[in-house]
Amino acid sequence: MSNFSADKVLSKKATGIKPSGIRKFFDILEEMKDVISLTVGQPDFITPWHIRAAGIESLEQGKTYYTSNSGTLELRREISRYLSRRFNLEYAPQNEILVTVGGSEAIDVCMRALLNPGDEVIIPEPCFVCYEPLTTLAGGIPVSIATREEDDFKLTPDALRAAITEKTKLLILPFPNNPTGAVMTRKDLEAIAEVLRDTNVCVLSDEIYAELTYGEERHVSIAELPDMRERTIIASGFSKAYAMTGWRLGYIAAPAEFMATILKIHQFAIMCAPTTSQLAAIEAMANGDPDVAAMCAEYDRRRKYVLHRLRKMGLPCFEPHGAFYIYPRISDTGYTSEEFCEKLLYDYGVAVVPGSAFGASGEGFVRISYAYSVAHIEKAMDRMESMLADLKKQ
């Protein structure tokens, strides 16, 4: 009989990490049939054909080798041109751009490159679920700031100032935001930059949804503002803008002083991002602007329709200006987020994600993805509307 026990050998730091609340909900969902789901956090579009064709062609030509650790120079050049034309950002392809395995790896390696034990990382919540565990794994201490509905879920300078301590190393700037759909305008960012100027705090700006904004002002990167480039690391990727989630491709743009260390971690842990994906991504960046615009226009129509339906059924709802999520407040129903989602799922066959999965401040809200066809959304909204009508009768 062996005395071996896996429990005894696993890392305490790793086992101490809470499982994701969103994952738990997805597991329930997978067991159920005939559910109309509005939970998916990825585009319903297929990667545009010319991009797929570029990937296929690269395989036909036998391009199945590793690339350099940073990614192919041609792709880094395209990324550099893109950042310049879209966001007025200048990054040298040679030493300031790194191609990663999705935006997630980008976030992970940045945390590991920056954090010393005990460093505090400010995380505006609600937000994507990975920042807190990745901070912990890198030895940092997550410090959350709750963004509020009355502030349009933006990070305010006052809240930031109050959260900064001597130990603060990094501010995560997750805008356009998952799950709220909030964006930070140039004016909003200027106020944040003003707070940061007096500090030594770095910024990890997660701009994965940068292409998906709706309204007059398109996405602005904090790195564009005076004195901000030197302290900012941009994490972004191809998943959301080009409908390329499965290709697992992202990138980091950061000053060379950061990049040398980030690259070291990436090269030892990952080697390089998938070659096929990189070669397809060159085509995406060089010729994909019209595809992005068309997909964005379609999301915008759905966004307006869902917002209209939610407000009509009586749910207070902040108008999202980015990403493909909408974030109605359900607290008036008397249910918690989780209870609301469970009732909607079990009694009405519609799946949405409890806001509480995105941090404590998400309680009282639910996240609805509109990365679905209008007909699909309509069916789900009809069912949700009948749930709310039934609740009113009680």
Place this chain on the structure above:
Amino acid sequence: MKNILELLESDSRLTHEQIAAMCNKEVGDIRKMIEDGERDGIILGYKTIIDWDKTDREYVSALIEIKIAPQKDRGFDHMAERIYNYPEVQSLYLMSGGFDLAVIIEGRTMKEVAYFVARKLATLDDVVSTATHFVLRKYKDKGVIYGPAVVDERGNCL
């Protein structure tokens, strides 16, 4: 108006309410704009795309190239009218290049289509010649790919 037409062209089942929400307009305004479009002949109809190969209905379609020798007093439009009024004619285009009119015909059998061409089209006064090409398989029509129903296989990742 262009925006509304594009929406309807991509999905004619969109309701007035949906279009209104998507275009930031009142439902009444959308109703009126669509009615105006119908009245002015801008919106000509609403159809469904059906893959008949997945049913047991017999059907065949063909593309017919027609060369015409138009007479002095009547141009292509006159010939086109003589042709498009047949219910068998699904589409009719005036073309540049090696022939003049492209006709798409649908019938139940190849024989039926062949008879139609021989008896109704080839015999028209100004028709010089016809060439019939039967469609063996439809891969894509009106921007829609003919294939298996799309299944949402996206994983629920974080």
